[in-house]
Amino acid sequence: MTTQRIRDFLATRRPDGPCLVVDLDVVRDNFHAFRHAMPDSAIYYAVKANPAPEVLRLLASLGSNFDCAGVAEIEMALDAGATAERISYGNTIKKERDIARAHALGINLFAVDSHEEVEKISRAAPGARVFCRVLTDGEGAEWPLSRKFGCVPQMAVDVLVYAHQLGLESYGVSFHVGSQMTKVDAWDAALADAKRVFVSLAKQGIHLQMVNMGGGFPTKYLRDVPSAEAYGKAIFASLRAHFGNQIPHTIIEPGRGMVGNAGVIKAEVVLISKKSDNDAARWVFLDIGKFGGLAETMDEAIRYPIRTVRDGDEMEPCVIAGPTCDSADVLYEKNLYPLPVSLTIGDEVLIEGTGAYTTTYSAVAFNGFDPLKAYII
C-alpha cells in the first residue's frame, strides 16, 4: 500500500528515475502482527527478501532473529546488531569454506538436506546444530519453491542420524510451503511429515527439539490474503493435532510477509504504442521491468497493483513491458492489465507491494540502467 509517509516522501523529494520507497512503520507493524499471531514461534526474518541495512537494524532492535542464505547476509545481520546466536544459515547448498567462515563468526545453526552437506558441516563447523529440510509440494503457492530444496521425510531421518553419528547436534526439521502461500492450512501436511521424522529419530534415541516452519506468508497484491492471525490459528491447530502436548520449539522465517507491503516502486511511462493500427491492446512501456527489480513477474506469477494519477478514468486492457532490449522483458501480456485510457507518456505510476524481492533482483547496468534505487524511510 502507498502510505501517507511514502506519498509525502515522493511529493517532497521527487526522486528521479525508478525507485523503491520502503516505509519502516509498516515493517514494524508486520513484525508485531507476526509476534502476536504466533507468540510461541521465534521469528527469523529471511534477509534475502530485503537486506536494506535500515530494515535489518529495525528488525534487530525489535528482537527479530535472521535467516541468512550466505556469509554476506550473515555479516549484514551482524552489522545490524544481531548476535551470532540469533542467526541461522538456512541455505541447504553451501561451500565448505563458507560454512567455516560462518562458524568462525559464531553461527551454530545450519540447514541440510543431504548426507553430502552434513559431511561438509561436520568438517567445517564441528558440533554445530543442524536441521534437515523436507520437501513440500508447493500446492497453493503463487511463487512455489518446488523441488530444489529438501529431501523426502524418510531421507531426512537418515540424514539426521548421519549428522548425529558425525558429532553434530541433530536439532530439528524444516520446510517451506512455497512463497506467497494463500492457503492457511498449507502447513498441515508438512507438520505431519515433521512429526513422523521426530518419531523415527526418537526410536533411535535422537530427540529433535525444533521445527522450522519457513516462510510463505503472503503480501496483499491485487487479491486479499488471510491475516497473520488466520495463519497463526491454523498453524497452531496443526501443531496441536500432530504434536499433542509436546509441541517443540518452533521458528518462522517470513520474508515477503514482513516487507512486501511496506514498499512501493515509483516508475514512469516511457512509451505507449501499438504494433498495428488495429492492435487490440496498447503497449505501455515503463522505465522498470524484469531486470530492474520486477523479476517476480516471470510467468506473470506476481501481479502487482499499479496505481496511476488517472485511476478514476475509463480503463482498458494493456500489455505492460519494461525498457530493456530483451524481449523477455514483458511484465503482463498473457493476462492483459487494465490501465486508464487517458494514461500518457511521462505519467508516474506507483507499483505497490514491492518491498520484497525487488532491489536484490535488479541487474547492474543491463542496457546501462542503474540498479533499482531504494529509499528506506
Ligand SMILES: *Cc1c(COP(=O)(O)O)cnc(C)c1O
Ligand atoms: C526465501 C526463504 C524464506 C522466505 O520466504 P517468504 O515466502 O518470502 O516468506 C524463508 N526461509 C527460507 C529457507 C527461504 O529460502
